[in-house]
Amino acid sequence: MASAGLTVGVPRFLAVGGPDLLVLDDKNILWRWRPTDATGKGVLRRLPVRSPPRGAPNPRIGTFVANFDAALYNL
Secondary structure, three states: OEEOOEEOOOEEEEEEEOOEEEEEEOOOOEEEEEEOOOOOOEEEEEEOOOOOOOOOOOOOOOOEEEEOOOOEEEO
């Protein structure tokens, strides 16, 4: 998969945030997949992370939607 010229790495962590599937890949890039219809089609988009995690990787990831309309998550 690719988005804006970037290639998605190997998924390390998956989480659900509202209607979206969030994917943190092995390059520590966060992606959002949002369904567009009931057939399973969707759109992949890179999400900017304001403060990337520091230190050793955490074996879990969790989210909650802070603003649904703006697709703003707390990670």
